[in-house]
Amino acid sequence: MVRGWVLPSLIVVAGVAAAAGLHADRNDGGAVVVLLAFVAFAAVNSSLIFxxxxxxxxxxxxxxxxxxxxxxxxxxxxxxxxxxxxxxxxxxxxxxxxxxxxxxxxxxxxxxxxxxxxxxxxxxxxxxxxxxxxxxxxxxxx
CATH class of the missing domain: 3.40.30.10 (Glutaredoxin)
Structure with missing residues (x-):
């Protein structure tokens, strides 16, 4: 069960890191878009779509x-x-x-x-x- 969530979790962590970098540059809109894109990509790579x-x-x-x-x-x-x-x-x-x-x-x-x-x-x-x-x-x- 746990290994099915490793890839989606890593994708979300990468998205949070990318969004944090954009937020630090005061690009909040870009941070939100990037985070949402990473979360969507994580969902597609999880068991949620099945x-x-x-x-x-x-x-x-x-x-x-x-x-x-x-x-x-x-x-x-x-x-x-x-x-x-x-x-x-x-x-x-x-x-x-x-x-x-x-x-x-x-x-x-x-x-x-x-x-x-x-x-x-x-x-x-x-x-x-x-x-x-x-x-x-x-x-x-x-």
Whole structure:
């Protein structure tokens, strides 16, 4: 859980430092803009933009009930962000599992990625898993 917030925290700290430098130069407007930009960038690199994650076992149970895929992801993953943004509102229809919060989810990903924790990994109800699939392909299965 903690490591998912390391990158966003470092981004915010850098933003505060940059804003403090601008404030020291009496550029308060610039300081506010820079700080807001860094906070927005930190939010995009955090788990805040993703639907609330479920545990792997709960996501698998829900997937069997409603036929929707399970998406395994981790904070800070560029490809996971791309998938999330390209799916738009449809992202809420999938079951999302943060592999940094759920060791069972990480084990599922390793089983499909030759022992690696490569994400995003999408698992369909029939048990087939796909590593870093095209977002449009995922949308068709929602």
């Amino acid at each position: 639907p609330k994650p479920a545990g792997a076992l709960e996501a698998q149970r829900r997937s069997k009930e409603d036929g929707r895929p399970v998406v395994y992801w981790r904070p800070g993953c560029h490809y996971c962000r791309r998938l999330r943004f390209r799916l738009g509102r449809d992202a809420r229809r999938a079951h999302w599992v943060d592999i940094w919060r759920d060791p069972a989810g990480a084990a599922v990903v390793r089983s499909f990625a030759e022992g690696n924790e490569t994400v995003p990994t999408v698992v369909l109800t029939d048990g087939r898993g796909y590593v870093n699939p095209d977002p449009e392909w995922v949308r068709e299965r929602l």
